Amino acid sequence: MNAVQDALDALCGETGVRRLTVEPGRDRRGNPEPVAPISFSAGDVVCIVGATGSGKSRLLEDIEWLAQGDTPTGRRVLVNGAAPDLSGRYSGTGRLVAQLSQNMNFVMDASVGEFLDLHAGSRGLTLDAARRGAIIDAANRLTGEALAADHQLTELSGGQSRALMIADTAMLSTSPIVLIDEIENAGIDRHQAIRLLQGEDKIVLVATHDPSLALLAPRRLVLAGGAIVDVRRRTPQEELLATRLATLDRLQERLRNDIRTGLSLDAYLSDPAVPTVPTAKENA
Numbered sequence: 001m002n003a004v005q006d007a008l009d010a011l012c013g014e015t016g017v018r019r020l021t022v023e024p025g026r027d028r029r030g031n032p033e034p035v036a037p038i039s040f041s042a043g044d045v046v047c048i049v050g051a052t053g054s055g056k057s058r059l060l061e062d063i064e065w066l067a068q069g070d071t072p073t074g075r076r077v078l079v080n081g082a083a084p085d086l087s088g089r090y091s092g093t094g095r096l097v098a099q100l101s102q103n104m105n106f107v108m109d110a111s112v113g114e115f116l117d118l119h120a121g122s123r124g125l126t127l128d129a130a131r132r133g134a135i136i137d138a139a140n141r142l143t144g145e146a147l148a149a150d151h152q153l154t155e156l157s158g159g160q161s162r163a164l165m166i167a168d169t170a171m172l173s174t175s176p177i178v179l180i181d182e183i184e185n186a187g188i189d190r191h192q193a194i195r196l197l198q199g200e201d202k203i204v205l206v207a208t209h210d211p212s213l214a215l216l217a218p219r220r221l222v223l224a225g226g227a228i229v230d231v232r233r234r235t236p237q238e239e240l241l242a243t244r245l246a247t248l249d250r251l252q253e254r255l256r257n258d259i260r261t262g263l264s265l266d267a268y269l270s271d272p273a274v275p276t277v278p279t280a281k282e283n284a
């Protein structure tokens with residue numbers, strides 16, 4: 001951990017979240033949730049999967065709210081095995097949880113550099129040029145279109161905004177728990193984003209419909225009918241599958257970039273990464 005982070009931690013008194021535990025509540029029909037309490041430790045990445053409406057976002061909201069039986073699910077969230085001090089629920093600094101959701105955008109009239117300085121300033125810190133540069137570099141590793149300190153926040157693309165938020169959350173936010181709802185379709189390298197957050201020793205929970213992203217995590221919670229119904233550990237076979245899916249992801253990314261740039265995609269027909277099974281139309 002770097003000096004800035006240490007100083008932030010000291011300031012906000014937030015070191016020491018070693019374990020987060022979700023105690024079961026009720027499903028949407030009021031039946032008990034059929035799982036034992038589930039714990040997460042610093043550095044854990046856990047995915048949350050389940051059909052639309054199964055309760056993934058609700059679970060993230062319970063964690064963000066540090067629910068104490070006071071949400072529709074009746075779940076309780078414990079920090080280091082005990083009910084947390086809830087005074088942080090309402091305050092911007094000192095928060096345990098940072099949430100990144102799909103539709104966040106900057107509405108501030110400031111440059112990228114000014115925003116980072118303000119964010120550090122709100123924690124009583126001054127960012128030196130090297131640290132500011134490191135955060136911007138991290139954001140640029142997540143997105144195809146580079147951003148710079150003098151870019152205006154309001155002019156950033158969706159992908160650039162999200163990349164900056166993720167880098168900022170990983171490197172400047174003191175929140176030890178990061179919740180991500182639906183990171184797909186955001187124009188950023190999602191695998192890299194998860195690694196960046198994980199590297200800062202945070203607990204990262206990601207709700208997703210994407211198998212490739214879900215297999216990044218060694219553990220995944222399966223939701224149905226508003227309840228956690230299973231906790232699956234990634235198998236060695238799934239890990240192998242994940243490396244193959246990563247090849248497909250890279251193919252998609254290349255296609256996306258080329259089509260955005262206005263290029264012809266003809267050459268992809270003979271690209272080794274493109275499946276070669278003829279379509280029904282070709283066979284006809």
Ligand SMILES: Nc1ncnc2c1ncn2[C@@H]1O[C@H](COP(=O)(O)OP(=O)(O)OP(=O)(O)O)[C@@H](O)[C@H]1O
Nearest residue numbers: 026027028051052053054055056057058072073226
């Ligand atoms: N245990 C529960 N008890 C009561 N209401 C619940 C419970 N779990 C979820 N809900 C409610 O059900 C609705 C659908 O849940 P939610 O939005 O969390 O689904 P989701 O899995 O995130 O769906 P999507 O994949 O479409 O984002 C929400 O209104 C949520 O508050």
Ligand SMILES: [Mg+2]
Nearest residue numbers: 056057058181
């Ligand atoms: Mg949702």
